[in-house]
Structures are given as structure tokens and as C-alpha cells.
Amino acid sequence: MRVTVTFHGPFRVATGTGRPGIDDTVDRGDLLPASSLKGLMRHSAERLLPDLPQLVEAVFGGPRCPTAWGWEAARFPDEPVVVTRARVSLDEDSGAARRDHLLFGEEVWARTAEFTVTQFGPLPQSDGPPLDRDGHLTVLACAAAGVHSLGAVRRRGLGWVQCTPEDPGIGEELITRFMTLAEQWRRHRDA
Numbered sequence: 001m002r003v004t005v006t007f008h009g010p011f012r013v014a015t016g017t018g019r020p021g022i023d024d025t026v027d028r029g030d031l032l033p034a035s036s037l038k039g040l041m042r043h044s045a046e047r048l049l050p051d052l053p054q055l056v057e058a059v060f061g062g063p064r065c066p067t068a069w070g071w072e073a074a075r076f077p078d079e080p081v082v083v084t085r086a087r088v089s090l091d092e093d094s095g096a097a098r099r100d101h102l103l104f105g106e107e108v109w110a111r112t113a114e115f116t117v118t119q120f121g122p123l124p125q126s127d128g129p130p131l132d133r134d135g136h137l138t139v140l141a142c143a144a145a146g147v148h149s150l151g152a153v154r155r156r157g158l159g160w161v162q163c164t165p166e167d168p169g170i171g172e173e174l175i176t177r178f179m180t181l182a183e184q185w186r187r188h189r190d191a
Helices: 034-048 053-060 133-145 172-190
Strands: 002-007 069-071 081-090 097-109 112-119 161-166
Touching: 034 053, 034 069, 034 112, 034 133, 053 133, 053 172, 112 133, 133 161, 133 172
Parallel strands: none
Antiparallel strands: 002 112, 002 161, 069 112, 081 097
8 A cells, every 4th residue: 555645844753862953853864764654554543443442453463463564664756855943942921932942953844755555464363353455455544544643743833744545545435444344343342
């Protein structure tokens, strides 16, 4: 499955380390890592299927079963631009900038990126109804389409995105399949 990410502004997936003059850096060799993409999609699936953690685990893996899917890091068709942005921390009482709280962080500007999710192993046996490859791809595609932000400082305007899966693409048929699959798993759970 291929997913296109369209950026509505800058984003930052920080490394957790700084360097002289920069408090928050990005990994210029891996701006949007595979592990971040998998985590975003898993979180989206958990939001879409809050009462079906077994279904999410069957697709994304967990302690009892590995996933059959592999994520690759995002590829950028156009060269992304990394810039430095200053931030201040505000005092809650006065609303003024706090002393010694000026931070500099890198952020990335890009138009689009692409990544793929590929089956690399056998589909695991699930604790619920049979889950074939189409069922897995249905959950993965809907989870990808449910991702609308990524990276750090999302509440302050960074990382707003639209994710568009292909093979399968989002449409009425796929959404109906997703809803039917979820209902089958609920009936199985409640039986």
C-alpha cells in the first residue's frame, strides 16, 4: 500500500537532541522515520476502533503476535527545506515571555512525501474472526486516512497533513468493508 502525505505547513519530528545554538533538531537523513509513521497509523486505528484492541493488534502487532507489515521511511519527491524557528515560553500569570526561555528548533517545509507499507511475513492467526489480506489492507488504509497531524508542536500549527492511501484507496466500498469488519469483530467479542 502506498500513502501520499500532503503537508499543510511545516512539521518537526525531533531527534530529542540539540546542537550548539539549536535546542530541537531533526534528522536530516530521515525526516519522517518509518517508526513514526507506524505509530501514527496505529494511533489512528486505535481511535477508529476504540473498543476493538484485538483487531488493532492483529494488524499492527503486539506482545502476543508480530505484525506481518513493514513501514518504510517517507520519501520526498521535492527537496524539503529545513529552517530554524524561535519559540518563547509564556508566563501563565502575566502572559509575558519567561526569562531564559527562548528556544530554537528546526522545522521542515515540504509539499508532499510518500511511504509504503508492505507485507513481509505471513498474516498471524487472530483471536477474532478470520482476517485475510484484504481485511488487513482495509484497516491499514482507513488508519492512514485518519492521520491528520504528525510530529511535535501540533497544537501550535506544525504537522498538519492529509494522508491519502492508494492500493486500496479510500472510497465508499472500502469504508463499508471497514464498518462490516469492525461489526464482525464486535459480534465475535460479544458472543
